[in-house]
Every structure is written in structure tokens, then in C-alpha cells.
Amino acid sequence: MPPLAYLDWNATAPLRAEAAEAMAEALRRAGNPSSVHRWGRAARQAIERARAQVAGLVGAAPAEVIFTSGGTEANHLALRGVGDRRIFVSAIEHDSVREAAPEATTIPVTPEGVVDLAALETQLASDARPALVSIMLANNETGAIQPIAEAAAIARRHGALFHCDAIQGAGKIAVDFRGLGVDLLSISAHKLGGPQGVGALVAREGVALAALQRGGGQERGRRAGTENGPGIVGFGVAAELAVRESVSSAGIAELRDAAEAALSAVAPDARTFAKSAPRLPNTLCIAMSGVAASTQVMALDLAGIMVSAGAACSSGKVRRSHVLAAMGASPEEAESAIRVSLGRSTTPAEIEQLVDAWTALYRRTRSAAA
């Protein structure tokens, strides 16, 4: 069997060892964080420490952090918790945003996958009713980083609230809640080295938010349910490590660029999406023309390399990407795009393995065609 190369970090990132250790310890302790007795209080303290760590990752105040069961719930709380507002979402948002607001107006993006700010301005100007704008920090498929500060300023000028889905961006690039000027920001733990099953919505002090999930009144009434203490502890540790190691992403970008250059050299007709947009350092979305993404993913899997054909969400169905379609890609082009996403422990050898396997497939399909 070939050595395994995990290059699907945007689907989920391996849990950091330090987070695993802290969680294992927390899992061994009982205590409901709402209980008054000392075991309860200890669980509460651990959660509040993690709240400060997560707040630190995005430069928010701890009281602005609401823990949820993950990114999907955080996005729903943001879009559905703000009350009756017109909603504007970009054409490249994750399904958990698009489906949380099915009646939303779509903000178009450029062929490079970056939201069209002039269009947003026009859309907001056309109607004065209260609104919410939701744009992601970085796209999960292409890695394209969005001009959030500018978009949030436009929203503010029109009196609209602004939500930013920072699930793919947080931990990969610096996130400054105040600097971006957003009102609501979603984060997921498992995309940045924390556990699955935990996320957070950061809500600016003063933003009125109605809970989606009601009950015991946890999270200051904004999200009921016994807190996932050990998961939250793991999230906190991963967040703190992400802050501390943010400088190391330069190395990841180098590896990604090397992969992109090598693949493009092998296949001059390959298209890299969002190539000239500001991009996450770890993401490469590339189309090998004429070869279905599912064929590429399977061939690479046989060679021990794990990548994906877009978002990992819905039980393996390979659907045509709405993201690439919004960027003007033809159906054939979109159906031949794969996503390669790197992480902190990705090695040059893994990239070499990818390039070799991809090259072999490319040559096979080209000689078959000829």
C-alpha cells in the first residue's frame, strides 16, 4: 500500500495533539458547567478559559463568543436569529448559509471568485428595509479571500447588519473581528485543529439575537443545551495554538504554490480557480480538463492521496459546484475540478506524491484520447 497523504484539510483538519490531551483530561472529569457544586464550577471555569482563547483568535471580547455545535449551527443562528430582515448572501456561500436563508438575494462574484462590491452597493441601495449581509471570509472550495472590511463598511453605510462565515478562514489567516467591522462571525473548531461538534458564533455586543435552540438558557440565553465542555476545551487550545503559529502559514503557501506550478507544468490546459485572487495559503482548486473530478479523486485515492471534489458535506454526492458555476465556469470545467487543501503537517514528499499520481493520470487519459 502506498504511503497516505492527507490533502483534504478544508474538509476537516486532524485534531492537534495538545487539544486531544486537554480534551482527554476534561473527558475524565464529570461536572455539568451549570451545576453549582465544585465539579460544576470547575467545568464552568474550563469553558470560560476556552471562551477567552477563542475570543483571542479573532480579537473579540469573551462575552461576545457563543458556543454552538459547529459551523452549520453558528451560521443558522446568525441568519435566522437576527429577526425579520432582508438577507443578502454571496453566490459562493457554503450550503449552511444558503439554505439557512433560501429566500436571500444573491450577490454576484467576479470570475476570480471574489464578491462584487459594486453590485452589493446597488442591491442595498434599492431597498431601505432592515437587512443582513452574509459573506464568507474565504471560500472553502477555491480559497478566495473576500474583501470583508470593505463589504462590511458598505453594509454599515446602508444600516445593514453584517455576518461573516469565517469557518475556512479562521486559523489559516489572521481574523480581526473589530478591524473587519462585522457584527456576526462564525467559526468551526474542526477546521482549525479542534474537535468536530463544536463551533462558535461571535456576536458583537449589542446585536440582538434570538436563540434558535431554547431550553435551559445556557450561553446567556442565546443557545440552550448542556455545553460540550471537553469539546469546547479542545476548541480553546486549538484556537490558542492557531494564534501562536500564524506565522508558519508562509511555508504552507510555498508548498501549495509548488504543487500548483508542477501541475500546471504537466497540464498546460489545467485551470486554477481564483488564481489571481487573494487566496488562502493552503487551498488549490484545479481542473484537469476532460477528466471527471470523481475519476481524479478515485485515482488519487488508490495512490494514497486524499483530496476532494469540492465540499465534503452531503454523504459523498458529487454535485456540480455552485461556487465554480457562479464564477462562470462551464459545467465541463466545474465537473473536472478537484480541491487540494494542505495543512500544518503537510510535507514536500506528500506534494511530490500528488504531482506524480496526477501526472500519471493525466498522461494516461491523454494517451487514451489520442
Place this chain on the structure above:
Amino acid sequence: MMSAMPRPATEPRPNARPIYLDYQSTTPVDPRVLEVMLPWFTEKFGNPGSVTHAYGREAEAAVERARAQVAELIGAEAREIVFTSGATESNNLALKGAARFHRDERDHVVTLATEHKCVLESARALDREGFRVMILPVGADGLVDLAGLEAALGERTAVVSVMAAHNEIGVLQPLAEIGALCRTRGILFHTDAAQAFGKIPIAVDAMAIDLLSISGHKIYGPKGVGALYVRRRPRARLVPLLDGGGQERGLRSGTLPTPLIVGLGEAAAIAVQEMTEEARRLLALRERFLAGVRAAVPSVRLNGDAERRLPANLNLTFPGIGALELMEACPGLALSTGSACTAAEVEPSYVLRALGVSDELGRSSLRIGLGRFTSERDVDFAVDALAAAVGRLQGPPLKSRSGAAI
């Protein structure tokens, strides 16, 4: 082999952690469960949705195994289990999801005054959406009045929600009888089984249950995970709360937390093996606890039906003694006055109020939850500590004042 001398129960335990008597609030993760979970945090970290590669597929297989383990404990099919972030989400999904799906033909929702806050709050949200919500009283024993329930049901009733085992007073509701009343009328029957799952036998078919909420951390599994049983035949239909990636057959989007789900599955599998024996052991400990307290404090009262209750739960009123003072006087015990969600409130429990307990007696009430790691010695120590504290707080002579003040 070394054999330790038995230690008198009243011996001071200066360095020991307090004895945990709050198992209805949460339970420690069983070490056997933790062991099974740990590899799924680290080396087997794949996203179960990433079925295009080996990491994703092994995670998916683990999730499906856990689904079968959870289903087995209630006699369901694996595909009837939907994983959630916990019982609060399960209860919200069941009530809001079922009611909203049937809104056009059925707009009536029935539940009990003693349900958990997350059921009552979900019902309140439905009320604001225009549903007619009926909240039925319970008897002094905490049990539903079946005739009253039957009278409340009508052609437009969409869903009935009744807790299987109560989190504060431990009472077990007659699920099969309620299920039969609902089934003949085409009404969906939801039960919040967060406290019952893995503690008492539940059979979704025999009890005609359509929707059943499950919590991980109440059965020695992890926090942050739960499940909702959703019947397939006849189909219980729901509007999802979370849309997005379409996981869990579209009923609950969001990346599945594999390690937590594996933990819930293992906790359920252990319960399948050990539930009967453990219930027997806990019942004996509970009776020992109650007998001990009654011998020392004759005025003590038991809240909730004495027979139809969880084997490991007691809810006791110590007339004339404030529960908060009593807890403070027992630093060696981890106790609560009731639901942890509202533990920090000074208000007496709405559950005890619904049983007709006065606010004064309500403020004198403690919940005792025993569990898997409670020993006979723990019980004896706790009884002695409680008795001594009551004695100190009442002041001598103990017996002559008992019951006189109230």
C-alpha cells in the same frame, strides 16, 4: 493480596474529592467509552462526509456502527437514528420539526407542566408561531393523568410530548398507554428520554413512540452529542432545524462529530449489556439511602411517585431546612436542588410547584442522583453527612422539632 480495613463512613476525607451525587445533571464519561473514543480524535480524524477517501470512509463506518448501537437499545432500526448535538437540540427538532411539518392540517401541541425547559421553551416558540399549545398539569405524584390527556387530544393535535423519566423527580410516565392514545388518533408521540435511555427498558414499537430524544452525557458518554429517534413506519415527518450539507438524510446538517458519536454508541452498547444488573444495584443503593435518611431525619419527604421512578433518583424535602444551607453544610457531597440548567436560580423548582409542593418546601428540596460509580460506602457517607448537617442546622433537640415548624 492486600486487604484494606473497612473505613468507618464518617471518617473525615480531607483530600478526597466530594462524593458525586448529581448523576441526573451529567455523568462522567465511562473509561471504557473514552478509550474507544480517543483514536477517533487523533489518527482517525476524517470527515464522515468525505467518502471519496479512506479517512472519510472509516469515519463513516464508525458512525454507522454507533447508529446501530444506539438503535439496538430502544428496539429501533439504525436508519431511524438522527445524530444531533444533544438532547436540547433533539427536543427542539422533534417538537418544532413535527409541528411545523403538519401545520396545515394539525396545529395543536400537547405537553406537561413538568417537562424539561427545552421542551416547554420549544412549545412556547410554537405558540408564538400561532400553534395552540396545551400544557397539562400532573398529579401530586408527578404522573400524567391519562384521562385528562385523552380528553385534551383532538383531530387537530399534531404532537404530544411527555418525558420518559423525569430529570428532577425521577418519575416514569406510562409511555405505552400514552403511545396507544396517540397512535389511534394519528398523533405523533414524542418522548424526551434523556434521563431514561440506557437506564430503563424502552421499546419504541411496543410503546408506539414516534420520536425519542437521547443525550450522550447522561449515559456515561460525552457531552455535545445526542440523537433523535425518528420512526419510519408509519413515517414521522419533520422540518429540519439546520439545513446545509444535507447530512443525516437532510434532517440535520453539519459535520458529524465522529468521536462523540462513537462514544454515544459505545455508551449505549455498554447499557445494553449492563442496564438490568446496574438498575438492580442502584435500586438497592437508593433504598439504602432513603432508609438511612428517614431513620435520621423522620420528617423527610420524598417527592414524586415512590415506585414508578428511576432506580437511581431521589428528590427529598427537608422541612424547615434551606436546601442551599444544607448543601453548604455538606462540602463533601456534590448535590443539586434540581435541574442544572437553572441551578443558579434561587426560585423554587417549577416542577415541584406543579406537584403542589409549596415554595417554602420547594426551597428545602434536594435532588440525589446515584450512578455507575456510586458505592455503598459513598451512600453511607452521604447519609451520615446529610444527617449530621440537618442536625446542626436544626439545632437540638432534633426529633421534637421535626415537622413542627411547617
